[in-house]
Amino acid sequence: MNTYNCISWIIYSSINGSILVMGIFLLRHILKNRLQGTWNYYMWFLLIIRLISPYGFTKSFNLIFVMKNLLKNTYTKSSQGLVKTYFKGNNSGIRFNDMTKDYALSINKKIAYFNMDVLFSLWLIGAIIFFMIFIYTNIKSRKKYSSANVVKDNKILDIFKFCKEKTKVKSHLKLIKDDKIYSPMIYGIFKAYLILPERELKGLEEKDIRNIMLHEMVHYKSKDILVNIITTFIQIVHWFNPIIWIGFAKMRKDREIACDTKVLSYLESWEHKEYGETIIKLLRNYNNTRIETSFSVGFLHNRAYLKERINNIVSFKNRSKKRILVGSMAIFLLANVFLCDGKEKFNYLKDNIGRIPKNYEYEHVGKYFNGYEGTFVLYDMKNDKYHIYNESLSKKRVSPLSTFKIGISLVGLEEGIIKDENMIIPWNKEIYPFEEWNKDQNLKTAMKYSVNWYYEAVSSRIGHRTMKKYVDKMKYGNKFVSNNITRFWNESSLKISPIEQISFLRDFYAYKLPFSKENLDRVKEVIKVSKNNRGQLSGKTGTANVNNKNINGWFIGYVEKDDNTYFFATNINAIDKASGSAAKHITLSILKEKGIY
Template sequence: MTLLNAFLIVLKMSFLGTIAAIIILLIKKIFKNKISASCHYLIWMILLLRLIVPYCPESSVSVYNFFTNHNYGTEEIQSPVINNVGHNDIHSNNIQSGVNPSAQKDLSTSLYSTKDGKQELANKIEPSIFNSLQNQRPYTFSDYTYDSNKDKFQAPYIAAIIWLLGTCLGGLYILWLQVSYSIKISKFELCNDRNITAIYEICRSKMKVRKEIPLVMDTSIKTPSLLGIFYPKILLPSDYVERLTEEEFKFVFMHELSHYKRKDIILRWLLIFLQILHWFNPVIWFAFNIIRQDSEKACDEQVLSYIEPSEYKKYGNTMLKMLDIFSGYNSIYGAAGMIDRKKLITERVKNIVNFKKNYVLWSVAGVVIFSVLAVFLLTNARQPVQEVVKIKYEAEKIIPNTEMGVLGRMKLLSNEHLLTYDMQNRRLMTIDDGGNKKEIHCEGLPQDFRLQLFTADAKDAIYIFDGSAEPKIYVFNLEGEKIKEMQVELKDVDPSEMHAVLQWDMKVDSKGNIYLLIPQLQTQQASTQVFDPEGKHIKTLKSDGYVCVELDAEDNLYTIAWENRIVITKQNPLTGEIFWQYEAENNLSYVRNAAYSKQDQSLYLVELNSNSVSKFDL
């Protein structure tokens, strides 16, 4: 994952988190005094999950659907007939328009220029793909991948560097503070006042806290706090010993032990980590500040559940008294303290004095609110339906009177000659634009070898697959000279499937890695086995349904699978990273062939059950 990838993911999560935070704040405002402080605190967990989990399930009820443009358009347009054009005019890697731009009209009226009553061919594509549109508006996939060849001084990349610097500086600052605090706190003395420790033990027993949490005292401590995840400590200012009564100490200890029971320290550190990642987002900072305040209110509510109603006012008075002797704000990051800003203390005391146990109805309401918000905010928007422009086509012979038998597979070479195989006469040959044929006699093939599967790489090396008992791949140049021969380590292939090699497919990427698509007809599945240039098995990619595959200019693999619906997946076949996946519901039928265009970076799909070609702008 590149720096820009990480930055865009964080930026997206921050945006979604901002929406979630605003909605949560509005809900809290509406139900301010209706639901308990614990419910207010619990609702914030939705925001934290939204900021932690990068991927959530899609839903039609997600609130994020309001921020997604949906495009459901499907368009069908009749294309011209292809009249006796050479195959070098039909090239998926060099799609160009023969139309004068000034002569082009609106898409709905004219797609191609006319001359002498005949329509000129507007696009050049591979033989299996007969036509496509020049000015259509296909859906653009946004997969957050970064092209390292692009200018690294673009604004997004600079923003990513600034974000990384801010994150590193924030992390180093927090680390420095914690190391300083740890060294300082290690020198503090344990509380040896028997009266205080006796009160503390009573509180610990009453609240059923089994863990031994030491009491630490020092004059430099600003306010009582709980600190530490694995080795927690309760910090006490030495000045409080003479100023607080035993009952007031009881309230202090119960508040800090409530923080421990609620695991608030873990949450505090999670907030710090997320705040470092989202340091650029003021809404997240504001929301986190409210979370800390709600944490204190929820802690107060838990303390009140352990004391008598007659003690509520005393607990509030203890907080006011501590505020009077409070010497400053607790600056220890990750600590959970009892005293905070004066305005918040006043609000908390009012809540304590007016505290009443919530009715069952409002407790249920709190759970319902949490559940509804989780459904709306912890789901992503449904991906908009792909706009597919279906192009009707008709075809005529592009190379008439070739005087050959049945042609097998065809592959366009870099010189725009057509590489094909005459299955009847068992001849591998090239054909130029004028229909002139040149046979290729491949030296070294087994006697009576029947060629069923072949392809060519970007350098016009011919790869021929031999599906015998010991599968091999032969590599030849265009003169028929053998370049190399390699054993292929096929994995988990049923011997009965070796008789259906004609239905297999083979691709070769720019590095010489070989991709063998092997349909498993009995199970309606397929596997794409990947081999290195020496034929060694690298990995196997599994797919459900009937499949065809295609490689783009960057060796990304497009898997087009059909099982009740078309599923198109773009992935890095070697690392396994999936960039995106698109599911067509009703607007594509079974795809029998696919071709990639380097020039306009599009994928063309030929459908079996309809006379049309579909173009996907990638």
């Protein structure tokens, strides 16, 4: 994962987490006192899941998906609007490409101009600072508690043994005391200590000591220290987001109420009042200035939270079917709304497919990419070998642009929307700046001149659900078909890498795609470009013209020779002049040098 992907994931995750925190607060306000203390605590585990999981879990509805636009460029004008502007005398929105007929209308976007590397560096500095604080405080605490006094009082040890049996804590737990703390606590994971405040023991009765130990053993048995460590590391990652910190602060407070609730289930009803009195006794001398560590959980939090804890004790009731139902429904609702964003909807951040084929060799063809950042991938079918220039970009997903018109053609034919390559779709009477577009079109002319309105019409008739079905079956790139059915392939949701383009072309050529042989042959025929004494060249260009600049260009296809077939995919990008025509020129130069075409 590069710095762009890393910081994008962190920001996206942080936004999702923030909205989930607000959702939890809102739901709790609506339910008020209908939830038992433990359920309020369990809700926060959804926040942990949300912040450590890169994806959602189903294709369910998701309110927070609308926030993705904070990380993505947003469209401000449609190409139709630009055409109307052009004929009113302003032609700044139109770019004419060269004689290859690689026509493209400009898409205006709001682009966020900031350096992701700088942003990543700032985040990393903050994360390192918080991590060092975490290490320092825990090392200091470890040294302190490892040398504390072991409890030798037989009465206290008997209570300790009783509480272990009551809570069924079987693992070794060392009982120690410290005269510098005011609140009992559990410290450590692998070597755990139950630490008692030595100065407070003198004023406590046996029942108070029992209540304290039960509370701490419930913490220990519930693995609350482990949860504390996990949340601390999440806070380090999201150190810049105060909403996440507020959420986890509330979670720690709710953890104490949840712990109180579990302790009450071990006690008789007449003992509940005594448990509340124990909390009040300890709070009289409680000093809240101690440094919290991730490896400890304590009996008290602060005085301000006393009222809520006492109210929970007074209103305690054993679990009822109604409370369990309400709590389960609340968590299910939160999970379905805030966690289920669908793995596919996160794929726009996932630029890389991760792996390059093992059967490849590096191509030294950088001289042809002068002025462009780009990649060239060639697959030799006879020798089953890839030739790749610029491995990192060869696996980077970008918009397929007009190269996806191959896919649209196949779906249109298969669904009967396009009867055959000669079927005419009438011109929509919109005036376009390209003469070839301002007339009726069939599949052959629409592919040759890359006629956008033709493919927009076909896509509209196909519909979102059907298109999504075929894109999934084709395993095309990130397989993300947005609701904008006429533009999802053009600088929008659908993304594909050059290596994936090769895989698509190989399946297309070998009749392995979910289309009839007849329809595959029809599309093969209309993408034929030229022929010479070396072989037959087939392919399709694509250009991303954004804010009047050609920023991305594709040329994909294959060369059929007598004894072999070579598949290729070239992608280039630049501030300007990175068109499909330029990508085609680069490709033909490389193919000529290699003696392929």
